[in-house]
Amino acid sequence: MAGAAALAIENERLQADVRARLAEVRESRARLVTVADQERRRLERDLHDGAQQRLVALALTLSRAGERLDDRDTAARALLADGERQLQRALAELRRLAAGIRPAILSDAGLGPALESLAENAPVPVTLSAEVDRRLPDSVESAAYFAVCEALTNAAKHAHATRVTVTAALDDGHLRVGVGDDGVGGAQLGGGSGLRGLVDRISALDGRLTLESPAGGGTRLEIELPCA
Amino acid sequence: MRVILADDSVLLREGLARMLADSGFQVAAQVGDAAALLAAVDADPPDVCIVDIRMPPTNTTEGLEAALQLRVRHPSVAVLVLSQYVETRYAMELLARGADGVGYLLKDRVGDVSELLAAIRSVAAGRSVIDPTVVSRLVGRRRQVDPMETLSAREREVLSLMAEGRSNRAIGERMFLSPKTVETHVSAVFSKLGIEDTADDNRRVLSVLTWLRDGGSAA
Numbered sequence: 142m143a144g145a146a147a148l149a150i151e152n153e154r155l156q157a158d159v160r161a162r163l164a165e166v167r168e169s170r171a172r173l174v175t176v177a178d179q180e181r182r183r184l185e186r187d188l189h190d191g192a193q194q195r196l197v198a199l200a201l202t203l204s205r206a207g208e209r210l211d212d213r214d215t216a217a218r219a220l221l222a223d224g225e226r227q228l229q230r231a232l233a234e235l236r237r238l239a240a241g242i243r244p245a246i247l248s249d250a251g252l253g254p255a256l257e258s259l260a261e262n263a264p265v266p267v268t269l270s271a272e273v274d275r276r277l278p279d280s281v282e283s284a285a286y287f288a289v290c291e292a293l294t295n296a297a298k299h300a301h302a303t304r305v306t307v308t309a310a311l312d313d314g315h316l317r318v319g320v321g322d323d324g325v326g327g328a329q330l331g332g333g334s335g336l337r338g339l340v341d342r343i344s345a346l347d348g349r350l351t352l353e354s355p356a357g358g359g360t361r362l363e364i365e366l367p368c369a
Numbered sequence: 370m371r372v373i374l375a376d377d378s379v380l381l382r383e384g385l386a387r388m389l390a391d392s393g394f395q396v397a398a399q400v401g402d403a404a405a406l407l408a409a410v411d412a413d414p415p416d417v418c419i420v421d422i423r424m425p426p427t428n429t430t431e432g433l434e435a436a437l438q439l440r441v442r443h444p445s446v447a448v449l450v451l452s453q454y455v456e457t458r459y460a461m462e463l464l465a466r467g468a469d470g471v472g473y474l475l476k477d478r479v480g481d482v483s484e485l486l487a488a489i490r491s492v493a494a495g496r497s498v499i500d501p502t503v504v505s506r507l508v509g510r511r512r513q514v515d516p517m518e519t520l521s522a523r524e525r526e527v528l529s530l531m532a533e534g535r536s537n538r539a540i541g542e543r544m545f546l547s548p549k550t551v552e553t554h555v556s557a558v559f560s561k562l563g564i565e566d567t568a569d570d571n572r573r574v575l576s577v578l579t580w581l582r583d584g585g586s587a588a
Contacts, residue, residue: 189453190428193476194378200480201384205391208482225480232477236453246456249429258456261582262506266513304513 170345171280178280181243188239193232200228243283251275252282252316256309259289263305264297265322271309277316281368284342285309285318288350291335292320292362300324300360314369321361328354336362370493371397375406375432376421376451385419385479392486401425403435407442414443417493421476422452422459433459440466447492451476452500457582460503464578468571472498472534497534497574504532507581519561527554528562532577536570 207221239245247255253271260267276282289307296302302324309318330336330352343350348366372394376382379401386396398409402424410418418439422432436448447470450463460473472492478484478500488498508517508529520528523544530540541551559566564580567573 186428189423190378193453194381197476197479198378198381198384200477201381201388201482204480204482205384205388208391228480229477236455236477245429245454246458250458254456254458257458261457261510263511266511268513 167347171347174284174342174345175278175280178243178283181283182248182279185239185243185245185248188235188242189245193235193239196228196232196235200225200232203228244286247282247286248279252277252285252309255282255286256289256307259286259293260307263293265293265302265305267293267305267307269307271307273309273311273316275311277368280342280346281316281348281366284339284346284348284366285316285364288336288339288343288362288364289318289320291339292322292360294335295328296320296322296324296360300326300328302359311368314367316364316366316368318364318366319361320363321359323359325356326354326358326360327356328352328360370417370489371395371415372489373398373400373406373409373415373418375400375403375418375424375435377401377424377428378421381421381479388482388485392482394489403431406435407438410439410443410446414446417447417449417489419449419451419489422450422454430459433463436463436471437466440471445470447471447495449474449489449492449498451479455502455506457503457507457578460499461578461582464497464499464575468497468534468575470495470497473500473503474498475500475502491534495571496536497571499533499574499578501529501533504529504578504581507532507578510581516562520558524554524558524561527551528558528577531555531558531573532581534570534574 203221203225210217210221244255246258251273253273256269256271260269293305296305300322302322305320305322307320309316330340336352340350343364343366346366348364351363352360354360372389374382374385374396376385382399386399389396397413397415400406400409406418406420420432420436422430424431432450436450439446439448449472451474452459453476455475463471463473470492472488474485474488491498508525517525526544527540530543535543537548537551537555541548556566562580564576567576
């Protein structure tokens with residue numbers, strides 16, 4: 142009898158231990174995602190305020206040099222023009238790079254405006270209904286944003302969709318985002334799909350991602366993220 | 370022409386100041402944040418302010434907010450915002466309270482001195498200037514039911530140039546068309562897209578941009 146009681150107590154203790162460890166792991170996973178997001182934000186800022194400013198100043202210097210150059214020196218003019226073109230390309234690349242890390246509009250204006258900008262620039266027509274009228278935690282905003290990004294890319298590239306609907310709304314302390322397209326379906330979370338990384342990111346935030354994509358029946362992605 | 374420069378990057382500010390001086394402008398003041406900009410303009414209003422959209426303390430859009438305040442406090446001072454953002458929302462915010470004498474140019478454009486000087490002179494003359502990259506993003510937008518498809522290539526180009534803030538005369542010069550032909554294209558664009566025509570160039574910029582942003586997307 143005494144042995145059985147001791148066993149039950151020991152069992153209880155072990156279970157409590159496992160629960161505590163699980164909670165710890167969950168918290169540290171969420172922290173990792175949050176820190177990574179802060180880091181992205183800082184990187185984006187450094188690119189804009191550091192490298193980009195310098196390149197723009199350089200463009201200005203080249204341009205002023207060009208004005209002092211003798212018109213008859215066609216070889217030097219051609220070289221300078223080439224340099225200016227390369228610099229413009231570098232600036233454009235830098236802008237794309239910074240946007241891929243964390244778009245400034247997401248940091249500055251939040252999820253709603255950032256989704257608007259995505260829809261505006263999408264390779265397929267997007268109908269957007271975003272009812273997110275407040276700022277959410279950085280990690281939630283960026284997980285949702287990049288999920289929509291990925292879904293739009295898939296819709297255009299693999300699903301050959303002709304239209305996409307994006308919805309985002311707050312509901313009872315949760316952000317719910319849906320992306321549906323009329324493409325060929327057959328999308329999967331595994332493999333090389335960019336969705337895999339998102340699943341990890343979203344579950345680290347205690348959220349859920351579901352994907353429905355029957356062959357020939359379009360694709361529907363749904364995300365739910367707590368953001369009390 | 371007197372200019373105030375607001376940019377927290379000293380490197381860029383100095384470069385701009387030198388370029389402007391070379392081109393015959395008088396740089397009245399150089400400042401590094403929005404508060405200093407407002408103070409400088411209050412103290413001695415210039416003809417034009419050139420304002421970086423991102424300045425301390427938060428490095429987000431304080432330049433834009435300062436520009437909007439300047440519009441209210443000093444309506445006669447033209448403002449050219451230099452931005453790192455292609456986002457059309459910021460350009461629209463800037464124009465929303467009157468498009469006369471305001472401009473939204475991508476910072477990359479600074480490398481093209483003649484374009485930059487043209488933009489400064491345009492806003493100083495009371496016109497509006499919107500960066501071609503921002504406009505082309507709006508013009509290239511995919512729409513489900515797309516009235517843009519009914520436009521000819523010429524009409525599309527006219528539409529883009531209108532959205533950049535150019536007058537009929539400037540459009541004609543750029544496309545090598547007579548004023549009469551430009552007018553024909555302009556009215557074709559308006560009737561095909563269902564935009565209300567207006568003789569006022571600045572109001573026209575706003576209505577064209579608004580249509581490009583919102584109008585065509587409704588299915």
